[in-house]
Amino acid sequence: MLVDRGRARRRRGRMQRILVATDFSARSDRALRRASLLAKQRGGEVVLVHVVDDDQPERLARAEREASLGLLGDLARTLREADGVDARADVVLGDPFDAIVRAIETHGADVAAIGAHRRRLLRDVFLGTTAERVVRESRRPVLVVNALPTAAYRSVLVAVDLGGASQRLLESFDRLGLAERAAVSAAHVFEAPAAPRLARAAIPGSEIAGYVSEEEQRAAHALGALLGACAFPADHKLLRRNEGSVGDTLCAMARDADADLVVVGTQARKGLAGFLLGSVAHAVLRACDRDVLAIPLRDDTA
Template structure:
């Protein structure tokens, strides 16, 4: 049976993540667990009060009338470090998908320590769905931002298994940066020859994307393919503005937090900047 885990801080910004988890569990016939982690506090009395409030709040959220999605989910409240306990729960339950709400930005601390999403993705244990939008229906318009690496095939398979509905419109975007375009211009190559070279590179890239879809997808013909020309993160952000998807799907290598802090990753930038939901599939997790 498919297993879903939704980690929630029980704040209003995370309500949509709980609803999306319920919708997905209902559609997939999946087993769903809700997890809330209470961070340690200075006194045992305050901790006990926080635990009682969290248990009551999570139990109420997982029962009618607040719960509208079939059988109620399993619920758990734990005390400690959220990142550590979520990873431990993933180890114990082996979910097929982790659903979370948007994280609270902490500035320099996020850069030094990594966000919760980064810490989870770096373990490469399961895909992560960050939910921002109201979850009132299945996803209608999906943008898959793919390169030609191994994790892109995994992203396609995870999307089709977990979030892609029969009526979802799906578009694949691939960014093609012809390697010699700048050199050709500097060398004085005629503009029409540079344009022809770029067009050939874009056609070749589109063919490679379609071949990837044929290998990874159960219905590759459903995808429209668009080729972007500039830096991947900037191109994806522009595509989100232009096409207004309600979900972006990406693969990631799940590199370590130190390298992410120094140069960032495309997936991390989109998780931070996107205004829609984002599904990130680490290499080896799907």
């Protein structure tokens, strides 16, 4: 449901350096293309990173590193000469996900772009993939590129749960400046927990609908208050009742809104080295056919 509309001038963000982790696959090529478009739009820099597995004889690792540097150098040169984007290359040794996370920090990347995980015909396994582990461990935003990039993002859906972490998510996303040319929707999936019980009790449908409407209005008020508290310039506020999985509902909302980017948050917890990839973020990253930006949110109480 569309409950409000408005546009405000977005602040120019600070995203200037985008790291692209590539294994030279077609999926990585999509991440590289999206990074090039973003860097050109922002006047930023692209850092190309390839990981060479160090669990092999030193001579082979050295030969692979030299060959990879040559390939990355060619890609960087193409970005500079054909796209007008500043680019440089780096090859690192180690386990793929661990080396990528270290490279993100070493190069001070504002955003890391990676290709989507490989989807299989009969099952879709995201947990444990390099993409999932990078998203979970990175302390900087990670953009998982699913779609073939053709232009700047036109429509962005930011998933919020109305808690304190959502304000940090909105503020962090706004600072990146990824949506200066896009329509932005703040999306919330609300619950109507008593509805099934009322239905089992044979309560008239009109009364159940009234109860659901009241829950929706409460959610709309809370969403408006959240956006106002952080002065987030949303063009649309989207609400939808959860009748199954919140993650799947968000994916459906993204399709209905024709969003080409979905933004979710991952939350740090005290005592853990990395970030928790909650069920909602995991479901969106696993199932969404749009690009997904995962923003780590530090817990101020941690």
